[in-house]
Amino acid sequence: MEILRMKHIKKSFDGLEVLKDISISVEEGEVLAIIGPSGSGKSTIMRCAVMLETIDGGEIEYIGGKAAWTDAAGKVQYADHAALKEIRRDYGMVFQNFQLFPHYSVLKNVMDAPLRVQKRERSEVEKEARALLEKMGLADKADAYPYQLSGGQQQRVSIARALAMNPKILFFDEPTSALDPELTGDILRVIKNLAAEHMTMVIVTHEMNFAKNVADKIIFMEHGVILSEGTPEEVFDESNARLQEFLGRYEAD
Amino acid sequence: MSTAMIFQQLAGGMLKSISIFCWTLLFSLPLGFLIAFGRMSKVKIFGRFRIIRGITKLYIDIMRGTPLMLQLMVVFYGPFFLWGADIGGFRYPAIIIAFSINYAAYFAEIYRSGIESMPKGQYEAAEVLGYTKAQTFIHIILPQVIKRVLPAVTNEMVTLVKDTSLAFSLAYMEMFTIAKQIAAKETTFVPFAVAAVFYFIFNWIVSTGMTKVEEKLNYYR
Ligand SMILES: Nc1ncnc2c1ncn2[C@@H]1O[C@H](COP(=O)(O)OP(=O)(O)OP(=O)(O)O)[C@@H](O)[C@H]1O
Numbered sequence A: 001m002e003i004l005r006m007k008h009i010k011k012s013f014d015g016l017e018v019l020k021d022i023s024i025s026v027e028e029g030e031v032l033a034i035i036g037p038s039g040s041g042k043s044t045i046m047r048c049a050v051m052l053e054t055i056d057g058g059e060i061e062y063i064g065g066k067a068a069w070t071d072a073a074g075k076v077q078y079a080d081h082a083a084l085k086e087i088r089r090d091y092g093m094v095f096q097n098f099q100l101f102p103h104y105s106v107l108k109n110v111m112d113a114p115l116r117v118q119k120r121e122r123s124e125v126e127k128e129a130r131a132l133l134e135k136m137g138l139a140d141k142a143d144a145y146p147y148q149l150s151g152g153q154q155q156r157v158s159i160a161r162a163l164a165m166n167p168k169i170l171f172f173d174e175p176t177s178a179l180d181p182e183l184t185g186d187i188l189r190v191i192k193n194l195a196a197e198h199m200t201m202v203i204v205t206h207e208m209n210f211a212k213n214v215a216d217k218i219i220f221m222e223h224g225v226i227l228s229e230g231t232p233e234e235v236f237d238e239s240n241a242r243l244q245e246f247l248g249r250y251e252a253d
Numbered sequence B: 001m002s003t004a005m006i007f008q009q010l011a012g013g014m015l016k017s018i019s020i021f022c023w024t025l026l027f028s029l030p031l032g033f034l035i036a037f038g039r040m041s042k043v044k045i046f047g048r049f050r051i052i053r054g055i056t057k058l059y060i061d062i063m064r065g066t067p068l069m070l071q072l073m074v075v076f077y078g079p080f081f082l083w084g085a086d087i088g089g090f091r092y093p094a095i096i097i098a099f100s101i102n103y104a105a106y107f108a109e110i111y112r113s114g115i116e117s118m119p120k121g122q123y124e125a126a127e128v129l130g131y132t133k134a135q136t137f138i139h140i141i142l143p144q145v146i147k148r149v150l151p152a153v154t155n156e157m158v159t160l161v162k163d164t165s166l167a168f169s170l171a172y173m174e175m176f177t178i179a180k181q182i183a184a185k186e187t188t189f190v191p192f193a194v195a196a197v198f199y200f201i202f203n204w205i206v207s208t209g210m211t212k213v214e215e216k217l218n219y220y221r
């Protein structure tokens, strides 16, 4: 069952074509890793998927419905407000620099959207939020404020915040690149555990070994196109000259 | 006239100064938000002119670019010169209106810079979580903006305490106007000394109070 399908996505920023015909599909329970050099459009495709950017062409469809499509005249149409609101329930996102709400305690960060947006019952939300914090190893930090936490802890709170909405698919845009190297392992472990629970995820990452280990499918992007795509074994194949060059340059950094 | 009597006469004026201060804040603090929104409006006419933005920008420039004393005169005497209106009982409302629209312009610029200093990521995180635009502003953005602008707002409040004395230009019997009259009639410096102490204590209370509020908001960073 497909959770997300993006077809022939095009996106330009003032004349600069950043995405040229990108198609992606994500099956339920699948982990997709997107890799590629800086500026290749990885963040942009993800931001299009979660509708923080509007596409210039193509189609976005979630399991809950069609979010955007291109009409016969070549013009992109988005679903109406109510439909988009419904579709937004399908996904969550974890940002590179966490974007926790600094004026809310850790617990409130996790509970606020389920209460305010989903209008769920408080006692049930709190129970679930505490369980999520427990799972993230942050049970004792429920009453702390984000500034009192390390980057790794903040990122785990933001993962808990996203999970509290019970999304069908979770997007991560370089979830470890704002962290000190010794803290990245923490986050990667959390994501790996989610993968073991068959959480559907799309992860933009520069951690090649992690991508190889955790992903079911890898997409290698450059200059707004997909250069290669497949299982980790297929994509990291020795004969893939362009990828080998990228990896070589990457390891040289 | 004894010092006690001078003080007694001044006391009534003090209350009026305090009331100018309070009413001005009551109106200008929220009005500033309205103007700040206008200043950031993206509404266009003819597909290119940002009409609301232009109007509010002009308003702010006029309010900040001309003397408050002049604005007091315009607001008070304006209705008479324009329509021959009877402005007899209009003195006090005119003062409140002039102060409020003037301070709202300053507050608007403070709010605007506060709102614009908020990282885009906070809006984006809220949007992906499904908050509506109104929920995002009221629950996520506004509390953080208030914390950010508090020191600048305190500065304006301290200035406002001193600016209340400008009401003397409309011969309104606030503290400073009375002090001047007594000083002239009795050829004594005492009322000015009392006035100085009054403004000083008033401001001390204002800034101490605001520091308390700032400390209250220091539970997060
Ligand atoms: N809002 C924007 N306005 C203009 N140009 C943009 C905008 N967002 C991205 N770009 C441009 O689009 C291109 C792709 O950016 P994107 O952030 O998707 O790359 P990326 O693959 O995520 O890179 P990185 O690995 O550095 O995060 C870049 O050239 C970038 O400068």
Ligand SMILES: [Mg+2]
Residues within 6 Å of the ligand: A042, A043, A044, A174
């Ligand atoms: Mg990026």
